Amino acid sequence: MEEEYQKKVMENIGGVLSRIHKLSGGRKVKLLFATKTVPAEVINGLPGEILIGENKVQELEEKYPLLRKDGLTVHFIGHLQTNKVKKIIDKVSMIHSLDSLGLAEEISHRAEQKGIVMPCLVEINIAHEPDKGGVFPEDAGNFVREVSVLPGIKVCGLMTMAPAHIAPDDYRMYFRRTKEIFDKIAKLGIPGVEMNELSMGMSESYEQAVECGATMVRVGSAIFGKRA
Helix, strand or coil: CCHHHHHHHHHHHHHHHHHHHHHHCCCCCEEEEECCCCCHHHHHCCCCCEEEEECCHHHHHHHHHHCCCCCEEEEECCCCCHHHHHHHCCCCCEEEEECCHHHHHHHHHHHHHHCCCEEEEEEECCCCCCCCCCECHHHHHHHHHHHHCCCCEEEEEEEECCCCCCCHHHHHHHHHHHHHHHHHHHHHCCCCCCCCEEECCCCCCHHHHHHCCCCEEEECHHHHCCCC
């Protein structure tokens, strides 16, 4: 990593962590580095234990052999096609974008083949956007029940993406709604389901997400700079 760029990245990380700490009220909130288009050498230059999230299967496949294996945890945070599950099942520690029974069944099948249990977050399409994946809010509880019985898969919480380019208060509205769904599902006490993670907020909205109860935020451009 270029020295000047590395210094800037470290400053950005410090700033993001400081704001998370200030807004979290003492809660633990995980910072996930959203590393789409970020080269492996930049990721490998980040110190200590880090959590990264990749959006695209092909990019993850290309990067994975080059990534350091010590102190690095990889999540898949992008839209996942059923036929691509086999390519990432042994490379990631969590999938954030579980949004259909067919995808759940494929994850279950591939995880069982590998002898693992894959932690997953159910993606909530909180604004009913037709061009986005995700389970509609009113279907979330039933969907979690449906996939909770599958072997090789474990529902660990929810993920959402608020609509892009909206006012800060509108981010809060969508994140609060998702937190309400998260709490309702947690109270159902569905066997095998552990509602531990609420993944909300990106570079432009992570502060509002933390205020609304996120346990994990996915930050890319606020750390690495604008993507090409």
